[in-house]
Amino acid sequence: MFAKIKTAGLKGLDGFMVDVEADVQNGLPGIYLTGALSPETKEAQYRVMNALRNSGFRMEPRKITVNFSPASERKEGTGYDLPIAAAILAAQGAVSSGKLERTALVGETGLDGSLKKIRGVLPLAFFLRENGIERIIVPSENAAEASLAAGVDVIGCSDLREAVDVLWQILQGEIPEHSAACGRSCSVYGSTEEDAPDYPVDFSEVRGQDYLKRAAEIAVSGRHNILFSGPAGTGKTMIARRMPTIMPRLSREENIEISKIYSICGLLPGERPLLSKRPFRSPHHGISEAAFAGGGSRAMPGEMSLASGGILFLDELPLFRRDTLEMLRQPMEDRKITVTRMKGSYTYPADFLLAGAMNNCACGFYPGKRCTCSKAQIKAYMGRLSKPLLERIDICAEARPVSYGELSGKEASETSARIRGRVEEVTAIQKARFQDCGNIRYNSQMGIREIGRFCVLGREEQDFMRETFQAKSLSGRTYHKILKVARTIADMDGSDAIRTEHLAEAVELRSIEDSLFAPAGHGRDLPPEFRARGRETC
Amino acid sequence: MDERKALFLLSTSEELWVNTITKMKEFAGSYAEALEVPEEYYRRAGILKTGKKLEAFRRIRCEKGYLLEELAEYEEKGIRVVTHMDPFFPKRLLNIPDAPLLLYVRGGLPDDDAPAAAVIGARDCSDYGAEVAEYFAEELAGKGIRIISGLASGIDSAAAEGALKGCGSTYAVLGTGVRVCYPKENYRLFERLSSGGGGVISEFSPKAPPLKQHFVMRNRLIAGLGDVLLVIEARERSGTSITVGHALNQGKDVFALPGRITDPLGYGCNRLLKEGAIPLTSPSDVLEYFGMEEDGQLTMEWKDDSKLEGAEKAVFRHVSEDAMHVEDIAAASGLPLKDTMTALHRLELKNYVRNTKSAYYRRCR
Numbered sequence: 001m002f003a004k005i006k007t008a009g010l011k012g013l014d015g016f017m018v019d020v021e022a023d024v025q026n027g028l029p030g031i032y033l034t035g036a037l038s039p040e041t042k043e044a045q046y047r048v049m050n051a052l053r054n055s056g057f058r059m060e061p062r063k064i065t066v067n068f069s070p071a072s073e074r075k076e077g078t079g080y081d082l083p084i085a086a087a088i089l090a091a092q093g094a095v096s097s098g099k100l101e102r103t104a105l106v107g108e109t110g111l112d113g114s115l116k117k118i119r120g121v122l123p124l125a126f127f128l129r130e131n132g133i134e135r136i137i138v139p140s141e142n143a144a145e146a147s148l149a150a151g152v153d154v155i156g157c158s159d160l161r162e163a164v165d166v167l168w169q170i171l172q173g174e175i176p177e178h179s180a181a182c183g184r185s186c187s188v189y190g191s192t193e194e195d196a197p198d199y200p201v202d203f204s205e206v207r208g209q210d211y212l213k214r215a216a217e218i219a220v221s222g223r224h225n226i227l228f229s230g231p232a233g234t235g236k237t238m239i240a241r242r243m244p245t246i247m248p249r250l251s252r253e254e255n256i257e258i259s260k261i262y263s264i265c266g267l268l269p270g271e272r273p274l275l276s277k278r279p280f281r282s283p284h285h286g287i288s289e290a291a292f293a294g295g296g297s298r299a300m301p302g303e304m305s306l307a308s309g310g311i312l313f314l315d316e317l318p319l320f321r322r323d324t325l326e327m328l329r330q331p332m333e334d335r336k337i338t339v340t341r342m343k344g345s346y347t348y349p350a351d352f353l354l355a356g357a358m359n360n361c362a363c364g365f366y367p368g369k370r371c372t373c374s375k376a377q378i379k380a381y382m383g384r385l386s387k388p389l390l391e392r393i394d395i396c397a398e399a400r401p402v403s404y405g406e407l408s409g410k411e412a413s414e415t416s417a418r419i420r421g422r423v424e425e426v427t428a429i430q431k432a433r434f435q436d437c438g439n440i441r442y443n444s445q446m447g448i449r450e451i452g453r454f455c456v457l458g459r460e461e462q463d464f465m466r467e468t469f470q471a472k473s474l475s476g477r478t479y480h481k482i483l484k485v486a487r488t489i490a491d492m493d494g495s496d497a498i499r500t501e502h503l504a505e506a507v508e509l510r511s512i513e514d515s516l517f518a519p520a521g522h523g524r525d526l527p528p529e530f531r532a533r534g535r536e537t538c
Numbered sequence: 539m540d541e542r543k544a545l546f547l548l549s550t551s552e553e554l555w556v557n558t559i560t561k562m563k564e565f566a567g568s569y570a571e572a573l574e575v576p577e578e579y580y581r582r583a584g585i586l587k588t589g590k591k592l593e594a595f596r597r598i599r600c601e602k603g604y605l606l607e608e609l610a611e612y613e614e615k616g617i618r619v620v621t622h623m624d625p626f627f628p629k630r631l632l633n634i635p636d637a638p639l640l641l642y643v644r645g646g647l648p649d650d651d652a653p654a655a656a657v658i659g660a661r662d663c664s665d666y667g668a669e670v671a672e673y674f675a676e677e678l679a680g681k682g683i684r685i686i687s688g689l690a691s692g693i694d695s696a697a698a699e700g701a702l703k704g705c706g707s708t709y710a711v712l713g714t715g716v717r718v719c720y721p722k723e724n725y726r727l728f729e730r731l732s733s734g735g736g737g738v739i740s741e742f743s744p745k746a747p748p749l750k751q752h753f754v755m756r757n758r759l760i761a762g763l764g765d766v767l768l769v770i771e772a773r774e775r776s777g778t779s780i781t782v783g784h785a786l787n788q789g790k791d792v793f794a795l796p797g798r799i800t801d802p803l804g805y806g807c808n809r810l811l812k813e814g815a816i817p818l819t820s821p822s823d824v825l826e827y828f829g830m831e832e833d834g835q836l837t838m839e840w841k842d843d844s845k846l847e848g849a850e851k852a853v854f855r856h857v858s859e860d861a862m863h864v865e866d867i868a869a870a871s872g873l874p875l876k877d878t879m880t881a882l883h884r885l886e887l888k889n890y891v892r893n894t895k896s897a898y899y900r901r902c903r
Contacts, residue, residue, distance in 0.1 A: 210875055211865040211897065229896070253815065360895075367861065367895055375691055376721070398897035416668050467887050504880040514692035537817055 679706020
């Protein structure tokens with residue numbers, strides 16, 4: 001006898017509908033699974049048979065074939081156990097699959113018949129809702145997460161027996177009582193967006209370092225990537241860690257987008273499955289490319305995607321392998337990353353703000369007196385920064401050692417909430433400005449055309465920039481970065497026009513790329529005829 | 539074969555150095571004949587004792603034609619080969635111990651009758667040291683004194699830079715060949731020296747790489763080309779002490795810039811002063827030494843705030859001679875951070891302060 005059960009699979013963050021078809025025929029007893037299955041999916045044949053028997057269902061000694069349609073799409077993960085079990089029971093006549101057109105099942109079974117939580121329920125639930133499914137049966141541990149997709153009934157079950165009971169009730173046209181649980185969870189999690197995000201750290205804990213704090217606020221306001229440099233122990237990491245706390249509050253849509261990524265990685269807390277905080281990811285510099293960008297045999301999201309909507313913090317930037325950093329280039333332009341593997345290509349969001357931190361030298365004390373590095377060593381250390389990466393960093397802020405007076409001082413610094421208030425205002429200004437500019441949302445994303453339109457300088461300001469440009473021998477790229485940062489500073493000041501003081505601050509916080517990689521005409525573009533470690537001259 | 543070419547050939551290998559070549563010449567009578575003497579004779583006479591020296595000599599004789607082609611190529615590229623027999627060989631170098639037999643020169647050589655001062659000091663010098671070296675070189679070069687340095691980073695390049703600013707001539711004695719610029723960031727300076735601003739000089743063959751022993755050897759030429767030696771900043775044990783030793787051996791006077799007693803970069807100079815070096819506090823000290831009279835004492839002064847107004851004045855007062863962080867300057871002046879930044883930028887454009895590193899500023903002279 002033949003039966004069909006609806007479920008869905010994930011390919012990256014996108015889903016695809018899967019029909020699990022079971023057919024029971026006379027033949028050599030056993031279960032045969034077909035339809036491009038990954039090894040862990042295929043193992044279902046052993047899990048499911050035992051789970052069914054241990055739940056008290058009698059299995060007929062016949063040949064069972066289970067096909068996953070579309071058979072061409074590769075299926076991964078263990079969420080197909082429950083639909084397989086349901087399809088087999090339906091095919092054996094234990095339940096009827098007739099009225100289950102608008103019901104989908106996902107979940108993993110244990111050998112005792114219990115249902116276990118799976119990864120990626122959140123994106124699955126949203127996908128199923130969009131595809132006309134009205135009811136989803138999930139393991140009870142996943143119920144809260146799935147119920148974030150409002151408008152679909154989520155029924156959490158703790159074991160196979162319970163799931164079969166629910167199916168019977170649906171078939172008989174009864175509304176299963178479990179749906180009450182769904183209503184409750186919706187109300188609990190629906191309120192999250194009104195809650196103030198509760199970060200474990202706050203900007204008021206940072207004493208002194210007004211310069212860095214100011215730089216961090218500018219960076220967050222205009223979404224400019226930022227690099228903190230300076231001696232060890234000056235609070236670079238401390239400030240970066242607090243940058244998510246001053247970013248605008250997450251809207252519900254943004255929140256769900258971010259939570260979907262965490263759902264795929266199985267990182268959502270079961271109790272409160274929605275992330276109310278913006279992520280702060282700080283991968284170690286030894287991280288592999290797959291863990292950083294996403295990938296591995298199952299093409300999971302990497303740190304770049306996990307930092308989406310928040311801060312990707314790279315401490316000790318010069319120590320990262322160049323290959324790893326090069327992976328940032330495409331995502332920083334497109335705000336998403338495409339991971340291509342043999343089994344397909346997956347696209348994940350990667351809309352993060354990059355914050356880097358570095359010492360100025362290997363010993364960590366330059367420019368302080370305790371530094372023991374030679375000029376050449378300092379140069380070599382700075383030279384390890386990747387140029388393409390620096391090109392995408394708008395702000396470089398130099399930290400200075402903090403004095404005892406500041407550390408022990410009583411005067412309270414500003415709280416994150418107050419700074420966030422200001423940042424939200426600036427975000428609103430930018431939103432209004434870029435209404436008709438397509439994909440652009442923040443000052444840092446402006447191209448040459450938008451810079452020409454929104455960063456108009458007065459006569460005095462033009463003179464200032466011309467003199468600065470010549471005196472500091474800036475490159476064209478640095479000039480444009482300065483204009484973008486100055487636009488953000490002017491927005492923070494509530495000023496329509498960019499004034500000299502805004503430019504001066506932007507120049508101060510400009511990228512260090514010019515000092516490391518001199519622009520054309522400064523000696524470095526001469527033919528690279530090196531002999532030994534010197535330069536051949538004729 | 540003429541003597542110049544013969545000397546050039548003998549000098550192409552570093553295995554045969556000044557002493558050996560001189561001995562060979564004494565043995566054979568002239569450089570040209572020295573090339574013709576069978577190696578066996580040198581070996582018996584105890585002149586070419588080691589296998590390496592014999593091998594070098596053998597190779598020179600084999601590759602004679604090729605090496606002479608190279609000589610022609612150098613001259614084509616503007617590299618002059620000056621031997622001690624030539625009339626324009628610097629007279630100052632004729633009588634120093636281990637006097638070089640041959641120099642490679644791009645640009646010019648310092649005149650024998652103009653006064654010359656060698657300026658040396660630490661490579662990892664302080665901002666202050668670099669500023670002082672630049673100032674002294676600028677003032678002295680402006681008065682016609684040739685500035686000799688080693689074109690290393692730090693004090694050497696600051697001195698060369700200063701001499702060019704003062705529209706004077708400056709000469710660099712390299713530890714590499716004259717076709718190699720080391721350190722390579724001095725490329726621009728190197729170019730200016732070899733094309734008009736003075737000259738670059740080396741006793742090593744034009745493509746010689748920067749080897750440790752080369753730098754030690756060239757120090758005797760730096761001391762030798764100067765009539766006096768000015769030491770700007772030096773650590774307790776450093777390359778400068780070698781140069782100072784050569785200068786004293788050659789009977790030159792040494793000037794030293796007094797350093798702070800707590801500053802490691804001042805130790806070397808202070809020790810020299812204790813041992814009898816002349817304190818260097820003004821370019822006038824050197825001018826006086828050369829008997830060049832000046833009206834009044836030249837003094838190095840930092841920019842003062844008398845021509846400034848408002849916020850710029852308030853900020854400038856608190857910028858010290860050592861680089862300070864913007865936040866410290868703001869705290870000292872009591873102005874908000876962004877006003878301080880604006881003022882600092884205006885001051886920088888007016889050449890009152892210099893931005894040494896992002897967010898760090900110091901006063902200019």
